[in-house]
Amino acid sequence: SQQGEEDPQALSIQEGENATMNCSYKTSINNLQWYRQNSGRGLVHLILIRSNEREKHSGRLRVTLDTSKKSSSLLITASRAADTASYFCAHESYGQNFVFGPGTRLSVLP
Amino acid sequence: DADVTQTPRNRITKTGKRIMLECSQTKGHDRMYWYRQDPGLGLRLIYYSFDVKDINKGEISDGYSVSRQAQAKFSLSLESAIPNQTALYFCATSDGSSGVNQPQHFGDGTRLSIL
Numbered sequence: 001s002q003q004g005e006e007d008p009q010a011l012s013i014q015e016g017e018n019a020t021m022n023c024s025y026k027t028s029i030n031n032l033q034w035y036r037q038n039s040g041r042g043l044v045h046l047i048l049i050r051s052n053e054r055e056k057h058s059g060r061l062r063v064t065l066d067t068s069k070k071s072s073s074l075l076i077t078a079s080r081a082a083d084t085a086s087y088f089c090a091h092e093s094y095g096q097n098f099v100f101g102p103g104t105r106l107s108v109l110p
Numbered sequence: 111d112a113d114v115t116q117t118p119r120n121r122i123t124k125t126g127k128r129i130m131l132e133c134s135q136t137k138g139h140d141r142m143y144w145y146r147q148d149p150g151l152g153l154r155l156i157y158y159s160f161d162v163k164d165i166n167k168g169e170i171s172d173g174y175s176v177s178r179q180a181q182a183k184f185s186l187s188l189e190s191a192i193p194n195q196t197a198l199y200f201c202a203t204s205d206g207s208s209g210v211n212q213p214q215h216f217g218d219g220t221r222l223s224i225l
Binding site for chain 2: 009033042043090092097103
């Protein structure tokens, strides 16, 4: 299977703390995306990072990509209760469809 | 109104029944996808379509079929449902006009239970 892995599977933090989630994959990629899923809802796209990029920012989100280690990380700074959700990475290899990881469940406690 | 609409949102049925899940979109995207989500496994691709005349199998297409009735409509069928097809099913769309994969837009899912 080409499915990647996410680490940790679950993460619980206090409001205001930073949350870091990691994603690893097995093949060469064209780009990698991060999605959020609130309970009972569909996935929502957060950030796309291309293979020639090392870091991207969007508001309180920071994504890094290390193609030599085949890994990516998502950092959420100053977390809020509303950030409670599952977070998924999805990587795309050239000419292939996206492959989603199993996700990280983030709980932000007030 | 939702850009990607799935119907029904919930369905309980019996083994052996034929089931159709429907997806419609107002985003004008050419690419549409069906995924299933199981606890701990993330999303797995069942079928995808890059335009009305294009249908492709994904990672786990056995036991499923699809129909792309129009650019805006993509339905998933289970010809003879079995209990291990109990899962959360998602439809997604993306814009393929640039020739490269773009972010996907998801519906809110259909929770399917097969007894």
